[in-house]
Amino acid sequence: MAADPFDKAGLHQAEDVLKAHGVDAYFRAAAERTGDSHIIIDGRRVLMAGSADYLGLSTHPRLVEAAVAATRRYGTTVSGSRALNGTLDLHVTLEERIAAFLGQEAAAVTTTGFQANLALSALLGRDDVAFGDARNHASLIEAVRLGWGKARSYRDPEQLRSRLAAAPDGGGRLVFTDGVFSMDGDVADLRELRAVADAYGAKLVVDAAHDMGVLGVGGAGLAAGLRVDLITSTFSKAFGSLGGVLAGPRDNVRYLRSNARSVLFSAALPPASAAAALAALEVIAAEPERRARALDLAESLHNGLRSLGYDTRPSTTPIIPVRFTTMAEAGTFWAGLFEAGVFTNLVGPPAATTPALRLSLTANHDESHVATVLSAFHDVGGGRGTDLPPVTMTR
Numbered sequence: 001m002a003a004d005p006f007d008k009a010g011l012h013q014a015e016d017v018l019k020a021h022g023v024d025a026y027f028r029a030a031a032e033r034t035g036d037s038h039i040i041i042d043g044r045r046v047l048m049a050g051s052a053d054y055l056g057l058s059t060h061p062r063l064v065e066a067a068v069a070a071t072r073r074y075g076t077t078v079s080g081s082r083a084l085n086g087t088l089d090l091h092v093t094l095e096e097r098i099a100a101f102l103g104q105e106a107a108a109v110t111t112t113g114f115q116a117n118l119a120l121s122a123l124l125g126r127d128d129v130a131f132g133d134a135r136n137h138a139s140l141i142e143a144v145r146l147g148w149g150k151a152r153s154y155r156d157p158e159q160l161r162s163r164l165a166a167a168p169d170g171g172g173r174l175v176f177t178d179g180v181f182s183m184d185g186d187v188a189d190l191r192e193l194r195a196v197a198d199a200y201g202a203k204l205v206v207d208a209a210h211d212m213g214v215l216g217v218g219g220a221g222l223a224a225g226l227r228v229d230l231i232t233s234t235f236s237k238a239f240g241s242l243g244g245v246l247a248g249p250r251d252n253v254r255y256l257r258s259n260a261r262s263v264l265f266s267a268a269l270p271p272a273s274a275a276a277a278l279a280a281l282e283v284i285a286a287e288p289e290r291r292a293r294a295l296d297l298a299e300s301l302h303n304g305l306r307s308l309g310y311d312t313r314p315s316t317t318p319i320i321p322v323r324f325t326t327m328a329e330a331g332t333f334w335a336g337l338f339e340a341g342v343f344t345n346l347v348g349p350p351a352a353t354t355p356a357l358r359l360s361l362t363a364n365h366d367e368s369h370v371a372t373v374l375s376a377f378h379d380v381g382g383g384r385g386t387d388l389p390p391v392t393m394t395r
């Protein structure tokens with residue numbers, strides 16, 4: 001008998017197992033968001049400690065007003081692709097400004113960051129080899145699967161060096177890395193990757209999803225001031241909006257926007273999202289204190305957790321992982337925190353190598369919220385009694 005192709009497991013099965021143990025962590029619907037520091041779920045007000053809205057911009061009046069004004073002016077959607085009927089002056093302005101912000105010659109705005117990364121598949125010809133950090137985001141991994149050519153993963157710059165040395169001559173070589181790894185919150189050593197890539201004539205592509213707006217000089221990301229060949233990113237995190245970006249040399253950006261299928265065959269970024277991303281660029285420049293607050297609060301939460309004995313290594317960024325041995329243990333802890341009024345993200349394989357709670361605060365939180373999270377951890381799990389060194393934040 002033929003297998004049933006619909007008979008797949010995955011997250012829904014894990015979700016059912018966890019639910020049977022009283023852990024209802026996925027697809028929870030919020031009825032309201034209050035400045036992104038709290039949400040209402042099932043009539044209960046819980047502290048949101050798992051949002052990637054790092055600068056708290058998604059509810060900033062300037063972004064909200066810009067989105068409303070753009071919707072009134074252009075409508076809710078452009079109903080078409082960028083190449084045909086879907087380009088607005090807003091997209092063009094956003095591309096000029098984001099390219100300048102990232103220190104790149106040109107940029108193409110896409111509908112999501114996932115699509116921006118998928119577009120990279122168009123760079124992979126039959127003779128090319130793509131080298132990707134094993135911890136890269138799923139969208140970078142998919143780009144490599146989708147492209148022609150060979151895929152090699154690496155764990156660190158040294159292993160990349162040996163894999164590059166072993167690569168066949170003749171084809172192109174591309175190194176793909178996240179700037180900040182989205183599950184563990186640790187950062188790629190971009191200087192070292194650049195040096196290794198240069199030694200073997202490889203291009204370096206960096207996904208700045210979690211660092212753009214938050215880290216680096218002026219919030220321009222970890223690649224700011226470094227020579228990288230292409231930057232991809234998203235407006236769905238620190239920019240408080242939605243949308244993706246590919247930024248690099250003008251010819252390459254033009255090639256990608258008119259050849260990559262995830263860009264060419266998808267409706268353009270809605271007017272509200274483009275306008276919100278443009279407003280975010282202005283707020284990031286005008287209110288640098290948001291960046292400082294997000295990083296200070298993250299540092300405080302890291303160190304508070306560490307002083308309770310919860311290990312947040314290897315993160316040095318606002319993505320704060322607390323690891324557990326089993327999914328059941330992590331799920332039970334998640335449920336305890338939720339009961340105590342704190343919402344965190346429960347992650348596990350294959351997204352993360354180890355079961356973990358992933359926490360992040362935004363610039364709309366304050367020290368009282370850090371105290372709430374810490375006291376919930378203490379109430380649910382007690383102290384863990386180990387002495388852990390304080391974090392050295394990447395800024």
Ligand SMILES: Cc1ncc(COP(=O)(O)O)c(C=O)c1O
Nearest residue numbers: 112113114137182209234236243
């Ligand atoms: C590292 C990284 N790259 C890309 C993406 C995709 O971004 P978007 O939400 O815009 O599709 C994410 C989002 O989770 C991410 O964490």
